[in-house]
Amino acid sequence: MLKILDDESTIRRCQRQLIRALRPFVTCRIAVKIGHPGESMRAKVSWAGEPGIWFHTRTIAGDRYRNSFGLGRPPDGGAVSSTIEINVPTGSLDRKIGGAFAQDDAGRVFLIHRGKIGGRRGVGKFLFEAHYRGVWSEVEDGSTRSAVVVIGDLQSRLFVRQLAQFVRKVDAIKDLGDDDDPQARIFFDDERFREEFIGGRYVPVRRDYAAECDRDLAVLDLAHRLKEAGDWKIFPLTIEMIARGRYAIDDEDRIYVDGQPVPKGYRKT
Numbered sequence: 001m002l003k004i005l006d007d008e009s010t011i012r013r014c015q016r017q018l019i020r021a022l023r024p025f026v027t028c029r030i031a032v033k034i035g036h037p038g039e040s041m042r043a044k045v046s047w048a049g050e051p052g053i054w055f056h057t058r059t060i061a062g063d064r065y066r067n068s069f070g071l072g073r074p075p076d077g078g079a080v081s082s083t084i085e086i087n088v089p090t091g092s093l094d095r096k097i098g099g100a101f102a103q104d105d106a107g108r109v110f111l112i113h114r115g116k117i118g119g120r121r122g123v124g125k126f127l128f129e130a131h132y133r134g135v136w137s138e139v140e141d142g143s144t145r146s147a148v149v150v151i152g153d154l155q156s157r158l159f160v161r162q163l164a165q166f167v168r169k170v171d172a173i174k175d176l177g178d179d180d181d182p183q184a185r186i187f188f189d190d191e192r193f194r195e196e197f198i199g200g201r202y203v204p205v206r207r208d209y210a211a212e213c214d215r216d217l218a219v220l221d222l223a224h225r226l227k228e229a230g231d232w233k234i235f236p237l238t239i240e241m242i243a244r245g246r247y248a249i250d251d252e253d254r255i256y257v258d259g260q261p262v263p264k265g266y267r268k269t
Contacts, residue, residue: 002102002110002150002209003140008091014101014109014154015065015088019057021159025050033079034068045080047073051164054080064089064097069167084170086113086151093142101154102139104209108155111163112139112148123174131173134166135212153210162213165220 025048086099098116152162
């Protein structure tokens with residue numbers, strides 16, 4: 001099980017590693033005005049062109065590391081609002097702050113989020129928990145346990161892609177209307193084929209969180225390659241999977257692949 005880190009020097013090292021991981025992707029810095037609830041500030045944000053995100057980090061009154069992230073290149077001198085803040089306490093535990101670093105049994109460190117998102121009216125933790133699909137986990141959180149989202153493996157070469165994918169998912173959730181179906185608004189490219197960690201149907205005793213974070217991106221890359229190849233390549237693969245018994249359909253026409261349900265909305269035709 002993951003354990004939230006609460007040692008000040010360890011958290012400081014992890015925060016530095018977060019910044020080091022992002023730095024090679026930065027193509028320029030842009031002067032903007034960042035809006036926050038009840039305040040705004042002028043700052044230079046870093047634009048990471050390849051993953052398509054901007055970010056800004058700073059320490060707030062020795063209390064937390066503020067890590068702000070947004071999508072798209074900000075206009076020079078323009079006003080921007082962050083899509084998500086993954087703020088981390090500088091020391092000890094603080095469940096009121098949305099982000100944290102957590103360590104697994106093997107010593108790998110992961111960036112996590114508690115689901116505290118903000119924005120317009122109706123956007124908050126309830127909306128996030130209802131619609132976010134990704135790697136969820138229970139963590140040791142001091143004297144209690146909490147359910148969190150595992151964003152990415154801080155030591156992985158894919159960490160920045162994992163982080164950018166999280167930002168895009170949050171953006172899609174915040175864009176949902178009250179009556180929207182999340183399956184219709186969180187597009188196939190972003191969500192792919194997985195819901196297995198929602199609802200707690202099955203969780204291995206010892207989980208490989210690094211592999212779970214990578215899997216999201218691997219399926220996304222495969223989806224793009226199959227799109228480029230066309231249906232002629234998908235069809236024989238589908239037939240082969242059916243022949244091997246990897247597909248199943250229950251009495252209510254729900255489809256399963258390798259024993260796991262495909263996302264809501266996919267039905268046999």
